[in-house]
Amino acid sequence: MTTSLEQGINTLKAAIDAPTASYFSSCVHCGICAYACIFYTETGEAKYTPMNRLEPMKRLWEQEYTVLGRLKKLIGLSKAITQADMEAAVELNFESCTTCGRCSMICPVGNDIVYMIKKMRGALTAAGLAPPELKGAAVRAIEKGSVMGFPMETLAAQVRAAEKETGIKINIDEPNVDYMLLLSSAEVVQFDEIIGSLAKIFKQAGVTWTFSSKAHEAANPGMHMGAKDIEAQQIEQMVAAAEELKVKNVISPECGHAYMAIRWDGPNVIGRPYPFKVFHIIEVLDQLREQGKLKTNACCTEEPITFHDPCQAARRGGVNQPQRNLLNMMSSNFVEMKQHSACNWCCGGGGGVGSLEKTEELRKRIFHRKKRQIDELGVNTVVTMCATCRNTLEEGLENNSMDVNVIGLTEAVANHLLKENES
Amino acid sequence: MTKKTHRLSDELQKHGISRRSFLKFCTAMASAMALPPMAANVMAETLEKVQRQSVIWLSFQECTGCTESLTRSHKPSIESLIFDFISLDYHHTLQAASGDAAELAREQAMHAHKGKYILIVDGSIPTKDDGVYSTIAGMTNLDMLKEVAKDAAAIVSIGTCAAYGGLPKAAPNPTGAQSVSEIIKDKPIINIPGCPPIPVVMTGVLAHVLTLGIPELDSHGRPVAFYGDSIHDRCYRRPFYDQGLFAKSFDDDGARKGWCLYEVGCKGPVTHNACATLKWNNGTSFPIQSGHGCIGCSEPDFWDAGGFYKALSTSNAEPGHWAGVALGAGAVVGAAAALANRHSHKQAESDKTEITLDDMKESDA
Amino acid sequence: MNEVELLNWARGPGLVGASFIMVFGIILRLFEIFSLGKAKEYAEVRSSGAMGGIKTIIQRSIPEPRYWRYIGAAYLFHVGLFVVIFFFMPHILMFESVLGFSWPALPNFIIDIFSVLTIGGMIYTLMSRFTNPSRRIMTVFSDYLVWAVTFLPVITGYMTFHRFVGDYTCMLAIHILSVELLMIVLPFSKLSHSFSFAISRWYTGSAFGKRGTL
Structure with missing residues (x-):
């Protein structure tokens, strides 16, 4: 057993860098981050104040990396971090934070709180305290290539079914194509229509692409746990697959965290740049639209639709405009939620929270923010571009008996194009 | 006698x-x-x-x-x-x-x-x-x-x-x-x-x-x-102080207009005397009226108050002269602290062991 | 020691000592922060991040209107402090004597208004430490000390200016001494945010800028 309190503290100590030190130096304990956090706004429980989650980290920073803190420690004025401190931090860092990063947008001194939450999670994982659901997902992701444990054979079967349905050949392990596509588990089995849809869109646009049997899913539980070693293993699998097939571009599926993991975290956890580019599927579709390769010749729908921005893709990943371009192409009645793009409210399912059994009741409570946002607009359709968001939204809407349809943006684009072409 | x-x-x-x-x-x-x-x-x-x-x-x-x-x-x-x-x-x-x-x-x-x-x-x-x-x-x-x-x-x-x-x-x-x-x-x-x-x-x-x-x-x-009020409180130029109108030197426009002499070192605010009311030479004038700031002569140690022409709110020493030393001292101690930090950081980096898939497989104790 | 000696000490050795400790402390703290380093960015960035950094440094100085209720008083007293510290003529003379250059002052009645706003804002902010749940849970004892150390120069300055109590010389000495206390405490308490805020905003803003959010 290599995980221990000591390992957790070492990991945390190693993770404290200059930005972290500047963040703790700047925090004035104003507590305003709480007002950006659904866990606080929807429950009113002060413990959910984002900066409050990082108390052990702050203490360690002070003890280890400031002259005054070292002195205080020396004369016994500050307490060392205990197992109990770490255990208490699990609830605040894993079970009640979706790492949505909204607090980071609000902080008056500019602290990126989620940047630190991820480090805190890494320390808790090294202390052996990561939630079992995430550990299990990490094992499945690395051993089977799928967080939900769907092996390549499952995807191959879905591909054959899609080929049959569409009559289009879908490549697996085809080298030298334009794109290598990764999916999320949900897209392999639950929202599998996406495979056929993309086959049609790409064929129409004249783009070549393939799946890889060595890496077919992008969701990365290692990232949720802040466990860079684990995260890197999975990224290396993807990099190896892309290099083997000599592709120039890798497409991240409709999954916010997957995009964050392979687009932004990936090169940093493996410690070298990629020999290829990474795009979110929506970025690719928008590029095709811009190039005029999304052929459509009829007018758009008038049914009001709105869009839910996935935190990791939009706020933290920087994909804010492509989805809007595509929506405006399809609809003349696209309405924004009151707070959207970089300031969107989280659905409450991200950061691994959605996969934790313990959080079910809490998730129901915090969904009320999203419910109010949708109620305000009075729309019947919410589009999003993240499978986890989609699941969370569907579950939340059902719990609240709201008759609102949730749809993935890729699927929506496909439906739109195909409708036009059929008519 | x-x-x-x-x-x-x-x-x-x-x-x-x-x-x-x-x-x-x-x-x-x-x-x-x-x-x-x-x-x-x-x-x-x-x-x-x-x-x-x-x-x-x-x-x-x-x-x-x-x-x-x-x-x-x-x-x-x-x-x-x-x-x-x-x-x-x-x-x-x-x-x-x-x-x-x-x-x-x-x-x-x-x-x-x-x-x-x-x-x-x-x-x-x-x-x-x-x-x-x-x-x-x-x-x-x-x-x-x-x-x-x-x-x-x-x-x-x-x-x-x-x-x-x-x-x-x-x-x-x-x-x-x-x-x-x-x-x-x-x-x-x-x-x-x-x-x-x-x-x-x-x-x-x-x-x-x-x-x-x-x-x-x-x-x-x-x-x-006689000494209950400060010169400043009884000074006929006080309204200029309140409006923020100051002579910047003894021969500028402000000086000619009779504006407040605070900036050229007037010690009126901390000087208690009756000059501004009783005046001198049979009630003819007093220093401020003749264009010079009060030097605070009726206060203890007025001679060591840092210069007659230095504004009251400025230092009577030279804090700026020490800034270089402070920067240097900060840099030396800072560099030592930085080395200590780097050492701790590296130590932690080498002390922590890699997290492996086996760690993920451990059942929760 | 009489009040004249006290004032002379405050304006002289006291100020020299306090400035020394402040400059020394800030440099030390900067070394502490930057010595920890930052991992190299290997991901292909959308921009250099410089614009995002600068934008964040500026934008976060303006409160989000929807949080005005919770943070307005705090912003207000920061603006008040800024105006009073940097635009009251005697203060400018002080800066000029150290820095060698100056800038125009604001009339005293405007400074007076900002002083009152600062005092009000600070008192409200202190009260909110008790009443606002998220602020209360974040509060540690030193927050009150830091508040007091900041409030002292403001209130003594205001009292000195208006000659509310006691002897002007004595009040002025106390005012300057309270500023010196603030200067000494600044680098070694959360008041370090007065310089580290720009660093934090820069790190966050440039990271967001690189990813294309800003």
Whole structure:
């Protein structure tokens, strides 16, 4: 057993860098981050104040990396971090934070709180305290290539079914194509229509692409746990697959965290740049639209639709405009939620929270923010571009008996194009 | 110089001073000192009845400016009469006698009016090396002060040197100059600071002492009547301060327009004196009116307050000169702290073990 | 020691000492922060991040209107402090004597208004430490000390200016001494945010800028 309190503290100590030190130096304990956090706004429980989650980290920073803190420690004025401190931090860092990063947008001194939450999670994982659901997902992701444990054979079967349905050949392990596509588990089995849809869109646009049997899913539980070693293993699998097939571009599926993991975290956890580019599927579709390769010749729908921005893709990943371009192409009645793009409210399912059994009741409570946002607009359709968001939204809407349809943006684009072409 | 004691009222009449003009003087004194109207009558009545008060004036480390101020700043006026009606039994500058005769006069007065005479001191007292830095007739100032103060009824310290040590006490104070109140602890002492003090303030306070006794004093032993307000509070240029209109130099437009002199070093805000109200030279003007900032001469240690032309809010030292040293010291200690931080960081980096898939497979204990 | 000596000490050795400790402390703290380093960015960035950094440094100085209720008073007193510290003529003279250059002052009545706003804002902010749940849970004892150390120069300055109590010389000395206390405490308390705020905003803003959010 290599995980221990000591390992957790070492990991945390190693993770404290200059930005972290500047963040703790700047925090004035104003507590305003709480007002950006659904866990606080929807429950009113002060413990959910984002900066409050990082108390052990702050203490360690002070003890280890400031002259005054070292002195205080020396004369016994500050307490060392205990197992109990770490255990208490699990609830605040894993079970009640979706790492949505909204607090980071609000902080008056500019602290990126989620940047630190991820480090805190890494320390808790090294202390052996990561939630079992995430550990299990990490094992499945690395051993089977799928967080939900769907092996390549499952995807191959879905591909054959899609080929049959569409009559289009879908490549697996085809080298030298334009794109290598990764999916999320949900897209392999639950929202599998996406495979056929993309086959049609790409064929129409004249783009070549393939799946890889060595890496077919992008969701990365290692990232949720802040466990860079684990995260890197999975990224290396993807990099190896892309290099083997000599592709120039890798497409991240409709999954916010997957995009964050392979687009932004990936090169940093493996410690070298990629020999290829990474795009979110929506970025690719928008590029095709811009190039005029999304052929459509009829007018758009008038049914009001709105869009839910996935935190990791939009706020933290920087994909804010492509989805809007595509929506405006399809609809003349696209309405924004009151707070959207970089300031969107989280659905409450991200950061691994959605996969934790313990959080079910809490998730129901915090969904009320999203419910109010949708109620305000009075729309019947919410589009999003993240499978986890989609699941969370569907579950939340059902719990609240709201008759609102949730749809993935890729699927929506496909439906739109195909409708036009059929008519 | 001892004279037969006379009543002041008799002397006044002899000098052709009418009761009306005497009352006017008393009223003016009373109002200058902000006493209630009734006090003027009390003063007049008491002054008429008092006998000539014996006064011994000792001059120590001083420049005679205070005496100059007292004697020469006015035409002979009713104020100077007061001096005719005190018995100035010893005063270097004013007395005719010299040498042994002068010292004899002092000793006689001390003997004749034991416990009743008033001691006036101008100048500070050197105390270093047993006070050898200033002697009169072979006697150090320190000894003479102690000797004369012993049987005095009260002491009046005239001028900033006597009151607070003044210029002789300015750093590095080579003679160990001290004020009267630092040496004499068992007598009532009235301080009339200023370099020099305003003449009417000196006469007014003496009149008060003769008639109503020792006036109300502030924490620095100054009569509140004259030293209760700051120059700044009574300054006719105060409205410019409040509006933020300042002369930036002595010859700029602001200076010509008579704007506030704060920026060119005026110490009015921390100086307590009556210059702005009583003024000088028979109420003609005072420094600020003539275009120069107050130098704060009636405050203790005004000489060491960091320069007459340095604004009050600036430092009287040079914090900027130390900035380089502070930067250097910060950098040296900072570099040490940085090395320690890097060491801890590297240590933690090498101490932590890689997290493997096996760790993920452990069942939760 | 009388009040004149106190004032002279405050304006002289006191100020030199306090400035020394402040400059020393800030440099030390900067070394402490930057010595920890930052991992190299290997991901292909959308921009250099410089614009994002600068934008964040500026934008976060303006409160989000929808949080005005919770943070307005705090922003207000920061603006008040800024105006009073940097635009009151005697203060400018102080800076000029150290820095060698100056800038125009604001009339005293405007400074007066900002002083009142600062005092009000600070008192409200202190009260909110008790009443606002998220602020209360974040509060540690030193927050009150830091508040007091900041409030002292403001209130003593205001009292000195208006000659509310006691002797002006004495109040001025106390005011300057309270500023010196603030200067000494600044680098070694959360008041370090007065310089580290720009660093934090820069790190966050440039990271967001690189990813294309800003």
